[in-house]
Each structure stands twice: as structure tokens, then as C-alpha cells.
Amino acid sequence: MKIELENVKPRDIERRSFEIITEELGDRKLDPDKELIIKRCIHTSADFEYADSLCFSDNVVAKAMDAIRQGACIVTDTQMGRSGVNKRALARYGGEVYCFMSDEDVAATAKANGTTRATASMDKAAQLDKPLIFAIGNAPTALVRLYELIEEGKLNPALIIGVPVGFVNVVQSKELIMKADVPYIVARGRKGGSNIAACICNALLYMIDDRRD
Amino acid sequence: MKIELENVKPRDIERRSFEIITEELGDRKLDPDKELIIKRCIHTSADFEYADSLCFSDNVVAKAMDAIRQGACIVTDTQMGRSGVNKRALARYGGEVYCFMSDEDVAATAKANGTTRATASMDKAAQLDKPLIFAIGNAPTALVRLYELIEEGKLNPALIIGVPVGFVNVVQSKELIMKADVPYIVARGRKGGSNIAACICNALLYMIDDRRD
Numbered sequence: 001m002k003i004e005l006e007n008v009k010p011r012d013i014e015r016r017s018f019e020i021i022t023e024e025l026g027d028r029k030l031d032p033d034k035e036l037i038i039k040r041c042i043h044t045s046a047d048f049e050y051a052d053s054l055c056f057s058d059n060v061v062a063k064a065m066d067a068i069r070q071g072a073c074i075v076t077d078t079q080m081g082r083s084g085v086n087k088r089a090l091a092r093y094g095g096e097v098y099c100f101m102s103d104e105d106v107a108a109t110a111k112a113n114g115t116t117r118a119t120a121s122m123d124k125a126a127q128l129d130k131p132l133i134f135a136i137g138n139a140p141t142a143l144v145r146l147y148e149l150i151e152e153g154k155l156n157p158a159l160i161i162g163v164p165v166g167f168v169n170v171v172q173s174k175e176l177i178m179k180a181d182v183p184y185i186v187a188r189g190r191k192g193g194s195n196i197a198a199c200i201c202n203a204l205l206y207m208i209d210d211r212r213d
Numbered sequence: 214m215k216i217e218l219e220n221v222k223p224r225d226i227e228r229r230s231f232e233i234i235t236e237e238l239g240d241r242k243l244d245p246d247k248e249l250i251i252k253r254c255i256h257t258s259a260d261f262e263y264a265d266s267l268c269f270s271d272n273v274v275a276k277a278m279d280a281i282r283q284g285a286c287i288v289t290d291t292q293m294g295r296s297g298v299n300k301r302a303l304a305r306y307g308g309e310v311y312c313f314m315s316d317e318d319v320a321a322t323a324k325a326n327g328t329t330r331a332t333a334s335m336d337k338a339a340q341l342d343k344p345l346i347f348a349i350g351n352a353p354t355a356l357v358r359l360y361e362l363i364e365e366g367k368l369n370p371a372l373i374i375g376v377p378v379g380f381v382n383v384v385q386s387k388e389l390i391m392k393a394d395v396p397y398i399v400a401r402g403r404k405g406g407s408n409i410a411a412c413i414c415n416a417l418l419y420m421i422d423d424r425r426d
Binding site for chain 1: 217226297385386403407
């Protein structure tokens with residue numbers, strides 16, 4: 001078999017990728033507000049299931065973009081997720097990305113309380129006195145704790161990106177967060193990941209940049 | 214709908230996840246050498262396609278574990294991938310993780326040569342005088358450049374993990390690397406990612422740890 005590489009210039013690779021995604025989605029109509037988020041998740045994963053699995057609360061994209069413009073910070077549940085967010089783009093609006101998973105006090109609290117570090121890191125994040133976007137790509141226990149904090153009136157996030165991946169309580173934690181009174185973007189089912197969490201943050205950032213031009 | 218969370222202790226979540234994966238794989242027989250790598254990829258992605266798409270060169274797992282034991286370093290093509298590798302586990306054998314994607318000299322070389330930064334970062338990595346494992350989860354151009362460097366006799370990696378994700382030259386770059394004379398673990402097709410690249414590194418590290426006990 002002869003392997004033929006497609007001749008695409010470096011700066012055109014992403015554009016060409018989105019063209020292919022659009023072609024393969026075919027007649028499928030996506031809500032224009034959500035289209036770039038859905039396509040970027042497919043771009044990040046090569047998995048077209050995201051066209052069906054992504055769930056959005058009412059008007060969430062406009063709300064999320066407003067929060068970013070007003071300097072919202074992003075909290076992740078993995079260093080990978082933190083690493084994947086475009087921090088330079090976020091900083092233009094005054095935001096930063098936090099991940100408390102490796103903090104010694106978080107490890108100690110988790111051990112003392114018999115919880116996951118993800119749970120303890122959400123409690124730490126809830127102390128921040130800033131508008132917050134949570135980008136949860138790994139730990140369903142983080143999502144469950146966010147639900148509890150919201151129900152207890154201790155947290156009022158600007159957005160929860162609920163896309164943990166896996167097999168234990170992942171499906172349930174996502175259904176739970178969609179019952180909370182909070183703006184959300186959730187990938188229903190088992191799939192997701194820190195890469196998906198970061199890519200949804202970046203999609204929102206790039207949408208703001210596009211509209212600014 | 215009532216949402217019922219499964220009651221699993223934090224330390225048991227990963228074990229329970231692997232049980233579920235094993236149950237759902239059913240009668241499917243996996244090569245014992247490769248089983249933990251395949252299952253960890255499914256664990257990371259909730260995507261059972263990895264049971265079919267992962268391709269292994271002859272005896273690659275033993276070769277890769279030997280390389281790690283002898284202090285091989287890992288080179289990634291994203292900061293996310295770097296972030297996901299268990300650096301503490303790798304350091305036990307003397308290895309480090311490098312990612313040159315954000316380096317100014319790499320950006321300058323890429324611009325001068327009209328290549329991607331991923332290509333230029335592979336050229337920089339090829340200068341390292343150490344046994345190297347490449348964990349490529351994002352850029353097919355990195356994989357293509359590794360193929361060229363190997364063919365030109367300029368690089369002799371201990372292992373290439375070839376799992377870029379996407380739509381432009383991703384499939385081809387993986388087929389190409391499987392034609393090179395190099396130990397490889399490749400996820401055939403469009404799927405993969407920095408998370409999958411990191412998880413294959415970690416699977417190898419944990420397999421060494423397990424056998425050490």
C-alpha cells in the first residue's frame with residue numbers, strides 16, 4: 001500500500017480539519033451558537049458522538065462568554081486539563097486557570113475526610129472569591145461535590161463544564177449536575193476527558209475572539 | 214428519574230473501573246502482555262474501539278519496559294501529554310519528560326522552514342543524547358518527521374507511541390510509522406490524543422512497578 005500524505009500547509013491544518021468535520025456531519029443541522037463547541041470537541045477526539053452527547057443549559061454559551069469577558073477564572077480537576085486551556089487567551093480578559101489537585105492541603109483534607117482529592121479540591125476552589133468556571137474532565141466525584149455545594153448555597157458558578165470520562169458514577173454525576181440550577185455544558189454518557197474539558201474552554205475563548213474582530 | 218450513585222471508596226474507583234471494562238470486554242481474549250495497555254486506554258477514553266485499534270510491533274512491551282528501566286526519557290508533542298505522564302514513576306528509573314513545543318527556538322525554526330512546530334520539536338529532540346520514547350498524541354507532522362529521521366539514520370528511538378488524533382494525515386502518519394524499523398505502539402485510525410499518549414506511558418510504568426513487587 002502506498003501511503004499518500006495530503007499536502008496541507010501548517011497554518012491550514014486546523015481549517016482543513018474543520019472542513020472535513022463539516023463535510024462528514026453532512027445534512028446534520030447544529031445550533032449556530034453551539035456549533036463551534038461541538039465541532040471542536042469532534043476535532044479534539046475524532047469522535048462524532050459529541051454531536052449527540054453534548055447538552056447545554058439555556059443560553060449557556062452567551063452566559064459563559066460574558067463570564068469570561070468579566071474575568072472569570074477556570075478551575076480544572078487535572079493538571080492535564082489546566083495544561084490544555086489557552087491561558088494566554090484567558091488572560092486577555094483577566095482570568096487564570098487553577099488546579100488544586102496536587103496541593104498538599106488538598107491531599108491532607110481528602111485523607112482526613114475519606115474523600116477523593118477531586119472532592120477536596122472543589123472545596124478549596126469554592127473558597128475563591130471570583131467568578132468561576134469549573135472544567136471537570138476526569139473526576140465524577142468533583143462533579144458530585146459541586147452539585148452538593150450548589151445545593152447547600154455555598155457555590156454559585158458561572159458555568160460547569162461536566163465532561164468526566166469513565167465507568168464509576170460518571171453517567172450519574174453528569175445527570176446530577178444537569179439537575180442543579182447552574183449553567184452547564186455536559187457530555188452525556190461515559191465519554192469526555194481533560195482534553196474535552198480544555199477544548200470546550202478554548203472554544204468559548206476563540207468564539208469571543210472571533211466576535212471581537 | 215432518581216439518580217443513584219454507586220458506593221465505591223476513593224481507593225477502589227480505579228479497580229472497579231477495570232472490573233467493568235473486563236466485564237464488558239466479555240469473551241474477548243487480549244494478549245496478556247498488552248492487556249493492561251489496552252484496558253488503560255479504554256479506561257482513559259471510555260472508548261472500547263481501542264481493543265481493536267491498538268497495534269503493537271513485535272515484542273514491543275518488553276522492549277519498552279527495558280528502555281524505561283534503563284533510564285529512557287519521554288518526548289511528547291504537547292504540554293498536555295507531558296502533564297499526563299507520571300513523572301515521579303518515570304524518575305525512579307532516571308527518566309524525564311520533555312516537550313519542546315513552547316520553546317522559542319522551535320517556533321523560530323518552524324517559521325523559517327515553513328513546518329509545524331511539532332516537526333521542529335522532533336528535530337530538537339533528535340539532538341538529545343539519551344534513549345528516547347516518543348509519545349505523540351497530537352501532531353501527525355511529528356510522526357512523519359520521526360519517520361524521516363529514522364529513514365535518514367538520524368534517530369533510533371527505543372519506542373514510538375503513535376496516537377495522534379484528527380483528520381489531516383493522521384491515518385497516514387500512523388501507517389507510515391508502522392513501516393519504519395522501530396518499536397511502536399500505534400492507535401490505527403483517526404482516534405488517539407495526548408491523554409492516550411500519556412496513558413500508554415503510564416501503563417508501561419505501572420506494569421514495571423507491578424512486576425517489581
